[in-house]
Amino acid sequence: MGWLLGAVAAWLIGWQINSRLARRPLSRATAFAGPVIFGLTVILIWECLVRGLDISPVLLPPPSQIIQTxxxxxxxxxxxxxxxxxxxxxxxxxxxxxxxxxxxxxxxxxxxxxxxxxxxxxxxxxxxxxxxxxxxxxxxxxxxxxxxxxxxxxxxxxxxxxxxxxxxxxxxxxxxxxxxxxxxxxxxxxxxxxxxxxxxxxxxxxxxxxxxxxxxxxxxxxxxxxxxxxxxxxxxxxxxxxxxxxxxxxxxxxxxxxxxxxxxxxxxxxxxxxxxxxxxx
Structure with missing residues (x-):
């Protein structure tokens, strides 16, 4: 249950950060930060869902295992x-x-x-x-x-x-x-x-x-x-x-x-x- 709550928390935090970035004037930093934060949010949600739902690594390995490999x-x-x-x-x-x-x-x-x-x-x-x-x-x-x-x-x-x-x-x-x-x-x-x-x-x-x-x-x-x-x-x-x-x-x-x-x-x-x-x- 904790992993699923972590997925929800990662989604909410990523959403809030990107929403604030979208309200700022466009610059190189904000243009770069938006995709990076979105990507990190997806990776965290992926990790939490795989762990929380106990998905087999054969079907979908968690990002931590992929990084280790x-x-x-x-x-x-x-x-x-x-x-x-x-x-x-x-x-x-x-x-x-x-x-x-x-x-x-x-x-x-x-x-x-x-x-x-x-x-x-x-x-x-x-x-x-x-x-x-x-x-x-x-x-x-x-x-x-x-x-x-x-x-x-x-x-x-x-x-x-x-x-x-x-x-x-x-x-x-x-x-x-x-x-x-x-x-x-x-x-x-x-x-x-x-x-x-x-x-x-x-x-x-x-x-x-x-x-x-x-x-x-x-x-x-x-x-x-x-x-x-x-x-x-x-x-x-x-x-x-x-x-x-x-x-x-x-x-x-x-x-x-x-x-x-x-x-x-x-x-x-x-x-x-x-x-x-x-x-x-």
């Missing part, structure tokens, strides 16, 4: 992180996004390519990953190269569509002004169209961050060496080691949030002039 498994988690995130997801992300930007420039330069290549890109985006991953694993092997290939396929189309849309965002008056300066296509591209397309490009990059991590993890379910986050989750589920599964999920959540945050910070630095960035904390 996380600390005890740091070398293992680090090896899995390097294999999945650094080698698989990041490599595929860079290759897929770079190829999409280059193809978008080619489509912009030669408009007839748009009618032929965009439907192909749409077709690739519609391919189910659970059917595509085993094929790419057979083609590229069980190591990280096949996971990077899956990521390339997943991030390519969102990046391509956003970049093509961004390159066509400039107005006729802006393009006419560049022509009056005798600027050719490439100078107009680098001086006007690519800078104007940056918000669209970063939108595609942010979408691709989550797709890259999901693609790399899911692809490891269909063949992997004895390391990797997807491999570890699959094996741990079979062993009913759900605390280790949750530890891997925590690593994936931290990695995904950091990856997205880094791209968002780069966007704010490079596109500070855009109206969408004005007034942001």
């Amino acid at each position: 996380f600390g005890a498994s740091l070398p293992l988690l680090w090896r899995d992180f390097v294999q999945t995130v650094v080698k698989g997801a990041l490599t595929g992300y860079v290759l897929g996004c770079s190829a999409a930007v280059l193809l978008a420039v080619a489509i912009d330069r030669f408009p007839f390519l748009k009618r032929g290549l965009l439907p192909v890109g749409s077709f690739m985006a519609a391919l189910p990953i659970i059917g595509l991953a085993p094929i790419l694993v057979m083609w590229f092997g069980f190591d990280w190269q096949s996971k990077a290939a899956v990521v390339v396929v997943m991030v390519f189309f969102p990046m391509l569509v956003n970049t093509v849309e961004g390159l066509s965002d400039t107005g006729a008056m802006q393009r006419d002004l560049m022509r009056t300066y005798a600027a050719g296509y490439w100078k107009t591209l680098f001086k006007l169209r690519l800078p104007a397309a940056m918000p669209f490009i970063f939108n595609g990059l942010k979408i691709a961050t989550t797709l890259a991590l999901i693609g790399a993890i899911v692809a490891e379910f269909f063949g992997s060496p004895t390391k990797g986050m997807g491999f570890r989750i699959s094996i741990s589920v079979g062993q009913l080691a759900m605390d280790l599964v949750w530890a891997e999920i925590v690593v994936a959540a931290i990695a995904g949030s950091a990856f997205y945050g880094a791209i968002a910070l780069l966007e704010k630095t490079l596109t500070f002039w855009h109206p969408s960035q004005r007034g942001r904390m």
